[in-house]
Amino acid sequence: MTIRRKTLGFAALGLAVGLAGCSTMTGGRDRVVKAAPRCSDQTVQIYFEQFSAEVTKEGRAVLAAAAAQSKPCKVTSVEVLGLADNVGGTPDSNLDLSKKRAQAVTAALASVGLPAGEFKVSAVGETGSTTADGRSRPLRRRADIVVHLSAPS
Incomplete structure (x- = not known):
């Protein structure tokens, strides 16, 4: 029990010293918080349920x-690519589904x-959804989004 109290005492002392050290910083935190935004392109993927847009x-x-x-940042352009798998439907219906996915993502981006x-x-439909040996590629029920950003003017 005595050892534990000493350990807590050292921890409290370390915390107090650490906090005191923070109060002596002059502008360091402000420089970090107010740093210019990093406006590099963003890439995200949105996944869908099967047969859903x-x-x-x-x-x-x-x-x-x-x-x-x-x-x-300044948004210079946004690329939205709709994809589909080949697990169900025809190539034409999968192309239509991938178009609907891309349109749904575009509308959702505007709403947020x-x-x-x-x-x-x-949209590419099911194009590229199979491997060279004919197996279905996983994770094709998605839309790929690239937001191209530049520094504000």
């Missing part, structure tokens, strides 16, 4: 985070407040 709750959260990170920029929306 509805953006999920998790997908909306990812898009909201991307929009929030983009706020201090992504600053306006040029949107490039495309």
